[in-house]
Amino acid sequence: MFEDLRERSAVVTGSTSGIGLHMAEALAAQGCNVTINGLGDKDEIEAERKRIAEAHGVEVRFDGANLMDAQETARLVTDAEEAFGAVDILVNNAGMQKVSPIDEFPEDKWDQMIALNLSAVFHATKAALPGMKSRGFGRIVNTASAHGLVASPFKAPYVATKHGVVGFTKSVALETAESGVTVNAICPGYVxxxxxxxxxxxxxxxxxxxxxxxxxxxxxxxxxxxxxVTYEQLNGLLIYLCSDAGASCTGSAYTVDGGWTAQ
Structure with a gap:
């Protein structure tokens, strides 16, 4: 356990299943209080929330904020601050995918993908930064993708949003470099x-x-x-970046992709 993460507070978006759920539990296992967020069956979400809280002896909240709405996204962060006293760690993980030739790609899906994969990262980060700066500590980790660095056919909108996340990560890291806040992206291969x-x-x-x-x-x-790629491999990098050991890591896109982007 990284002792410096005990009693920190985290918000993990898109964390009711998949990568986000495992990241939320990994943070809880380090002693962080966690706000989870996402879609799914209410009873199943409550069961997961309760299980993580009891297994790791931390507080776990669920917030069903719609991340395609700017105000809801900001509220997710501010409500977590009010509940826990701070948001020390923000993991922007929520995302969606649609595979289709670009000339057949539904226009409404483009708008939704931009809103969730990219704009929500902006709105959540904007809401979290004032508190992080005032406390002199913050960790923002954005789940990008190997597709934030390279492209594949039939995924143009997804590739565009994930490239945007990587660029956003670098720019915000430069703005916050002297504030005690780090901003990084994790670029998974296929999980x-x-x-x-x-x-x-x-x-x-x-x-x-x-x-x-x-x-x-x-x-x-x-x-x-x-x-x-396994959940455990992603979680190992996440915890390192959130800890004091990762304090000099900022503005980078870290690949966990089995060598994909080395080609």
């Missing part, structure tokens, strides 16, 4: 999340392939290790 599982099906339709062919010939083909 077997519910999002990726859905993406496999969409890609199969777009390319006329079976789902097994997509998994082996498209997805894992991109990763030289031929293995999915």
């Amino acid at each position: 077997e999340t519910p999002l990726v599982t859905g993406q496999i099906g969409d890609t199969a339709k777009a390319r006329g392939m079976t789902e097994e062919e997509v998994k082996n010939e498209v997805i894992l083909k991109a990763q030289p290790t031929k293995q999915f």
Whole structure:
């Protein structure tokens, strides 16, 4: 356990399943109080909230803020500050994906993807920074993607938003460099999340392939290790970046991608 994270308070967006849920629990395991946020069955979310709180002896809140709404996104942060006294760590993780040729891409999906994948990062960060600066400590970690650094066909809107997250990360890190606040991005390769599982099906339709062919010939083909990235591997980097050990790490996009972007 990183003792310097005990009794810190964190907000993790998009954390009712997948990467975000595992990140929220990893922070709780370090002694952080956590606000989780996302979509899903209310009873299942409450069961997860209660389980994490009891397992790690911390406070865990759920806030169902709609991150496609700027005011709701800001309220998510300010309500967490009021409840816990501070938001020391902000993990901007919420995201969505749609695989389609660009000339067939639904325009409403473009707007939704920009709102959730990119604009919500701006609104949450803007809301969290004043308190972090006043306390002289803050950790902002944005979940980007290997697609924040390289591109793939049929994913132009997703690639655009994730490139935007990486650029946003660098700029805010420069603005906050002397404030005690660090801002970094984690760029995962493929993790077997519910999002990726859905993406496999969409890609199969777009390319006329079976789902097994997509998994082996498209997805894992991109990763030289031929293995999915695990939640634990992402969590290890997250905890390091949030700790005092990561205090000099800011403005960077860290790949956890099995060698994908080294090619």
